[in-house]
Amino acid sequence: MADVSPFSRYEQDRDQSDRGQLLVLTGLMLAVTLVILAVLLNSVIYAENLGTRGSDIGGGDPVKTEKSLTVAAEDLMIEINQNSDSQDNHNALADDLEVEIIEWYEQANQYVVHDGDYSEIQNLETTNGVQIRQTSPGTFESADGEADPSWEVVREEDNARNYVVKVTDVHQTANNPDASELDTLSAFHIAAESDSNVWNAHIYHDEDTGNNVLAAEDGSDIIAKCDIDESNPTINFSASTVSGESCEAAVFASNLDSSYSISYENSDQIEGEYELTVDNPALENSEKFNGPGGGDPYAVSGIYSADIEFRYEGSQIEYESVIRVAPGKL
Structure with missing residues (x-):
């Protein structure tokens, strides 16, 4: 016998409505899950980009500063060596190099260091050498x-x-x-x-x-x-x-x-x-070479290499290194 209860139609409609709501809820949860997965994936990709680029979080600043300092120090060393003569001893050349590097760094530092960050150079150590020239x-x-x-x-x-x-x-x-x-x-x-x-x-x-x-x-x-x-x-x-x-x-x-x-x-x-340039200052006294003004080949004092301690501190990074300055090494 057929169900003629006045509530049967209502219950059927309610069941269909519940199923519809369930489908909507399931779809909404799936959409939220996909969004969360997309956000997580984008976060991973972004983090990897930060790790490779470095500069976006300040990691590139000390590297850029170090590279600029190295190039400048090499150029200054070449210039000081080329301009040396018989009146210049190793101590005078080392003092000149230190003064020039510090002057360059103080001027450049205001452009390469971000607000709130700090960097410094210290303990310049030079290796005495001799320049052999003809x-x-x-x-x-x-x-x-x-x-x-x-x-x-x-x-x-x-x-x-x-x-x-x-x-x-x-x-x-x-x-x-x-x-x-x-x-x-x-x-x-x-x-x-x-x-x-x-x-x-x-x-x-x-x-x-x-x-x-x-x-x-x-x-x-x-x-x-x-x-x-x-x-x-x-x-x-x-x-x-x-x-x-x-x-x-x-x-x-x-x-x-x-x-x-x-x-x-x-x-x-x-x-x-x-x-x-050779890292043996004794060659200045070798009979194989004249002194400055005595004809070719001749030998004069020079700086063979230098080491500079470099330190950088920022809100998100601390960096220390010893920069080796030896332009034109064979």
């Missing part, structure tokens, strides 16, 4: 008057940097020599030697191309070779370039460890100028 074109023979055109410029226990050679004339010619022919060729070459390996950079004039050539070899094989199509090239061994262009043969001592001697072989077969 500033007038001539052969690369030593100043000791010895007839031997082969001589040691830097000992194995010493370190060198800022090594630049300017070539004005090459005496020895060759015709695309291989490694064995280079070994017997009387061309000028720079010899870097460690306990177990050698690296030689030969400079000669190639008869076929009419160009000068820089060829690097390891005693048995040619490592790299660069044709030089200009008469007065500048070889920067610290930057691995020839007249500003990258040159694999100018990658100094590429097959050696950090400790090696540097010698000139057949130094009467080239003419030009050169300079390098």
Whole structure:
């Protein structure tokens, strides 16, 4: 018998309404859940971006300041060394460098440090060195008057940097020599030697191309070779370039460890100028070099390197480091 209760229709409508409300509630909860998941995902992505960028939370400020300070200190060291003469001793050069760095930092600090942050530099420590220079074109023979055109410029226990050679004339010619022919060729070459390996950079004039050539070899094989199509090239061994262009043969001592001697072989077969800085102040008194004004090559006091303690404090970061200043290290 059919249900004729007056409440049956009402109850059916109420059941349908409850189910509808349940569906709406379920949909709303699902939407809220999706929103929460989206917010969480965006938070994770944002946090990762902060971690990589750093600067948005102040982390980039000490890094930027440190990099700027390093570049400025290197430029100041180069300038002070270049302007040094026989009247400047190591203490005077170190004092000049400290004054210049502090002056630069005080001016720059007001632009790179945010409000409420704090930074400082302190305890500048310098390593004394000597600058070996030949500033007038001539052969690369030593100043000791010895007839031997082969001589040691830097000992194995010493370190060198800022090594630049300017070539004005090459005496020895060759015709695309291989490694064995280079070994017997009387061309000028720079010899870097460690306990177990050698690296030689030969400079000669190639008869076929009419160009000068820089060829690097390891005693048995040619490592790299660069044709030089200009008469007065500048070889920067610290930057691995020839007249500003990258040159694999100018990658100094590429097959050696950090400790090696540097010698000139057949130094009467080239003419030009050169300079390098060595961390051995005793070379100022070596018979191989003249004093300032005494002819080439000569040696003057210089700063080999410097260490600067750097500290930065901000609301969200504390940073400390020791900045190493040694421009043109080989």
